[in-house]
Amino acid sequence: MLRIAIPNKGTLSAPASQMLRDAGYRQRTDPKDLICRDESNNVEFFYLRPKDIATYVGSGDLDLGITGRDLLVDSGVPAAELLDLNFGRATFRWAAPAGTLTSVDEFGGRRIATAYPGVVGRYLAEHELTADVVRLDGAVENAVRLGVADLIADVVETGATLRQAGLVTIGDPIMQSSAILIGRDAEAAGPAAQLLRRLHGVLVARSFVMLAYDVRADLLDQATALTPGIESPTVSPLHREGWVAVQAMVQRSDVHRIMDELYDLGARAILVTAIANCRL
Ligand SMILES: Nc1ncnc2c1ncn2[C@@H]1O[C@H](COP(=O)(O)OP(=O)(O)OP(=O)(O)O)[C@@H](O)[C@H]1O
Numbered sequence: 001m002l003r004i005a006i007p008n009k010g011t012l013s014a015p016a017s018q019m020l021r022d023a024g025y026r027q028r029t030d031p032k033d034l035i036c037r038d039e040s041n042n043v044e045f046f047y048l049r050p051k052d053i054a055t056y057v058g059s060g061d062l063d064l065g066i067t068g069r070d071l072l073v074d075s076g077v078p079a080a081e082l083l084d085l086n087f088g089r090a091t092f093r094w095a096a097p098a099g100t101l102t103s104v105d106e107f108g109g110r111r112i113a114t115a116y117p118g119v120v121g122r123y124l125a126e127h128e129l130t131a132d133v134v135r136l137d138g139a140v141e142n143a144v145r146l147g148v149a150d151l152i153a154d155v156v157e158t159g160a161t162l163r164q165a166g167l168v169t170i171g172d173p174i175m176q177s178s179a180i181l182i183g184r185d186a187e188a189a190g191p192a193a194q195l196l197r198r199l200h201g202v203l204v205a206r207s208f209v210m211l212a213y214d215v216r217a218d219l220l221d222q223a224t225a226l227t228p229g230i231e232s233p234t235v236s237p238l239h240r241e242g243w244v245a246v247q248a249m250v251q252r253s254d255v256h257r258i259m260d261e262l263y264d265l266g267a268r269a270i271l272v273t274a275i276a277n278c279r280l
Pocket residue numbers: 007009010011012050051067068069070071088089090138155156157158177178
């Protein structure tokens with residue numbers, strides 16, 4: 001039985017469970033449950049603190065886990081990233097009160113508050129900087145105002161929390177994070193092949209839609225240049241002489257532009273449908 005760690009709370013918890021549900025796995029119904037066995041898929045899910053997940057996977061006690069890339073780096077555990085799950089996207093950044101610090105070169109000897117001392121310590125070591133790392137559990141944006149630090153390093157999604165605290169970012173992001181599937185090493189992908197295929201199917205289904213339209217046969221080449229599909233578009237004859245029906249997958253983010261261009265070309269009955277799941 002495959003044993004998989006997933007976040008029990010926090011930002012990544014609900015979307016991780018939803019993605020597994022979309023991939024056909026059973027998930028807990030009570031948010032307090034810490035284990036859920038999915039007998040029919042031969043998988044057991046363990047609900048753990050996201051910060052601890054890399055530890056369980058790195059030690060080999062659990063086969064796989066879903067966590068944030070920043071949390072994996074913070075743990076220092078040499079587990080392997082098997083798949084980017086495309087949710088929980090955030091940057092990890094430096095920030096200080098406006099008008100105080102402007103560059104990473106000024107960090108020497110300063111006090112840096114963070115809930116990610118592993119990420120910060122690694123950056124400082126790589127850049128040969130010496131600073132005091134003040135380890136906090138959360139609400140790090142308050143640390144400067146309250147006098148325990150000169151700057152912070154924290155997760156930034158919309159930037160609203162920083163703005164409210166009167167902080168501005170400094171320099172480039174320390175890292176880009178998102179939710180990832182991890183294993184002890186790259187070989188963990190072998191026994192997880194079915195899970196990986198299913199999750200990949202969900203990722204594709206979320207980022208593509210199915211587009212169908214009717215177009216005059218003499219415009220088919222121009223139309224299919226706009227909708228080349230993954231392998232090749234499906235073209236079927238229509239009862240109406242000189243017209244064909246076309247079906248192709250297109251990127252969800254492009255679909256409105258493509259529909260406009262198809263309409264301008266003369267295509268009609270342009271329909272978009274969501275893809276519930278797929279195997280490509
Ligand atoms: N707006 C956000 N706030 C916090 N973490 C976020 C956000 N967006 C994405 N993440 C990612 O979620 C993970 C942190 O999740 P975690 O559950 O530890 O913290 P949390 O969501 O802030 O919950 P809590 O504050 O209850 O501990 C990291 O990988 C982080 O990059």
